[in-house]
Amino acid sequence: MxxxxxxxxxxxxxxxxxxxxxxxxxxxxxxxxxxxxxxxxxxxxxxxxxxxxxxxxxxxxxxxxxxxxxxxxxxxxxxxxxxxxxxxxxxxxxxxxxxxxxxxxxxxxxxxxxxxxxxxxxxxxxxxxxxxxxxxxxxxxxxxxxxxxxxxxxxxxxASKILLQIYPVLLLIDFLIGGVAAYFYSRFSTKRIKELSIATNQMLSLDHTIKCEIKGRDELATLAQDINQLDHTLLMTIDALKAEVAKVEEIERSKAEFMRVTSHELKTPITSLMGIIDGMIYNVGKFKDREHYLEVCKEILQQQTDMIQNVLTVSKLDMISIEEQENELFSLKEVIEAKLKTFILLAEVTHVELIVHLEECELEGDKEEVGKVIDNLLSNALRYTRQDGRIELFLNQQTLIIENEATKVLTKNELSQIFEPFYRPDFSRNRDTGGSGLGLFIVKQILDKQGWNFSFKELEGERMCFSIYFDTDRMIL
The missing domain is CATH 3.30.450 (Beta-Lactamase)
Incomplete structure (x- = not known):
């Protein structure tokens, strides 16, 4: 009914x-x-x-x-x-x-x-x-x-008898008048309920423009406001879930691509290694010089070991969520000073001037992962700084900046791809100089997990600058 x-x-x-x-x-x-x-x-x-x-x-x-x-x-x-x-x-x-x-x-x-x-x-x-x-x-x-x-x-x-006699007439009149009034009241009282029902049915289409337009200050108006708020919350939740699903799909595609590229990066050196070993076994041509090519094989294996270690690092970063990472309060200045002991010697060997300006900076995060970031950034700076060039490192409570006089300044296209796994610019395709191509990819993964903004850009004088902003409200220019 x-x-x-x-x-x-x-x-x-x-x-x-x-x-x-x-x-x-x-x-x-x-x-x-x-x-x-x-x-x-x-x-x-x-x-x-x-x-x-x-x-x-x-x-x-x-x-x-x-x-x-x-x-x-x-x-x-x-x-x-x-x-x-x-x-x-x-x-x-x-x-x-x-x-x-x-x-x-x-x-x-x-x-x-x-x-x-x-x-x-x-x-x-x-x-x-x-x-x-x-x-x-x-x-x-x-x-x-x-x-x-x-x-x-x-x-x-x-008078009572007369009242009893006219009672049926009075009852009929009241019934007629009351019936008309009840009819219009029932129509009016259910009109807004029908409007509410129509609006809620239309909301099933997930259209953001549909609202329950029920005016007044009674319970129905309050119910309409609650339904509008619920609809808005549901739509926002659905949009967030769609974005999350898209993000997960993108991550899955990235993982698949990463595995494909990793397989290729591992396959090529192993194929070369197998060829060298076959040549040494059968004493073919130049491979008769076994001592030399054993050293080459060792270098190839060392490169593959480093690459596998980097791949494991990436896998570990993917598996550990933000809630599970081991955060602690530490001094970034002390972490950098510990890393600099090795890089100062490397800078002297490669004839690179290393200038350091460190202020005290306390951060909360994963100390081990932040150390990997410092390692990768300083390694890249040394690898891509021209001979007799200069590397400058600045640290304060808000920012870490590493500038270097680059052997070659990256183009905009190269900067847009530099954080992709196994990407190496054209001038550093050689593994001896270009690395594995996972260093900056790992840096990006760690900084994103820490929630710190960063930038990598060209400066005047053929210099490259990598900046990390510990103040998360700061915008990257």
Whole structure:
């Protein structure tokens, strides 16, 4: 059953029940309430008259009673008698003598009569419904009298019967009016719910432009805002997951490419090594000089050992997540000073001037991996600095800079590929001078994991500059 129909049936049922209960309450309560109200009015009126007549001359009492009768016209019939029950006002016998009455407060009119059994003729009281009230009063001379008030209430039973007769008509009218009101209310109350349902169904298309446009300050408007927020969060999460999936796919492609290139890089030297060994075994041509080619084989194996070690390093970097890496607080100045002991000797041998400016710099990270970065950067700087050239190393709390006077400045195309695995510029294809091509690739992997920005660019005077920014908010220019 649709919610509009449910709301309509519920509303019309409530209206029917409320109308029925209201009419029933009116039917049973109205007579009781009417009698209670009228009795209070009569009692108040009788008390007021008693106060007005008290301590007045008897003649003045009669005149006031006449005036009260004329003013009220109905409601209370007033009688004055002496303490013995003799009627003083207004009833007398046909021969002019007064009647004696015996009446108690609260007696019905049927009980009001003369002392000799004659009935009193009441002109303003309904004999079937009248009741009495009685108060003592005094005139101005101190004589005591009884003031008797006889009152009657109009019956409401007829009104109740009429109400019972018109009840079906009233119920039908209320049902019709309530039905129309319930119909429009149910349509209006479910309109925004339908709009909300349509909007949520449209959100299944993952369209960023679809929103629940529900105005107001009630619970439905709040629900619409919550749905919009939920939709926005879900879309952002989906976009983040897509980006993560794309990143993972790219990493997988990179790994596959890395393995392909690694296989090629390992295969070529091994093939050469096998050829040299075969030549030495069969004493072919120049390979008869076994001592020389044994040294060549050793160099090739050493290069392959270094390459395999670098490949293992790359694999280790891929396996260890940021959360798993062993971070510690260390002094980068001390790490560099420990590495410089070897590179200072190499610089003297290769006739390269090494200038060092070190300030204290404490960092939190993987000390061993940062040491590998320093090793690779200094090795590259020495390898690609011209003879009698200069290498300058600067360190402060925010930045590490290594500048060198390069044998050849890298082009923009070469700089864009320099961090790819096994990439060597055209001028360094020789393994003796160009290395394995994994050094800067490893540097990039470590710096990315540490979250440090870096740059590699050309400077004036045929110099190359590698900079690491430990302040992660700093932009690379």
């Amino acid at each position: 649709k919610i509009t129909l449910k709301n309509f049936l519920f509303s019309i049922s409530i209206i029917f029940m409320v109308t029925t209960v209201s009419l029933m309450i009116l039917y049973f309560v109205m007579p009781i309430y009417y009698e209670h109200t009228k009795l209070n009015e009569v009692a108040n009126e009788f008390n007021k008259i008693t106060q007005q007549l008290n301590n007045e001359p008897l003649d003045r009492m009669k005149k006031k009673i006449d005036k009260e009768v004329l003013d009220r016209k109905e409601m209370i019939t007033l009688i004055i008698s002496d303490k013995k029950g003799k009627m003083i006002y207004p009833f007398t016998s046909d021969d002019g003598e007064s009647f004696n009455i015996q009446v108690r407060e609260g007696d019905t009119v049927e009980n009001v009569g003369t002392s000799d059994g004659m009935n009193v003729q009441l002109t303003r009281a309904d004999r079937n419904n009248g009741k009495t009230m009685k108060h003592e009063i005094k005139d101005n001379q101190g004589n005591e009298y009884y003031l008797l008030g006889i009152y009657s209430l109009q019956p409401v039973s007829d």
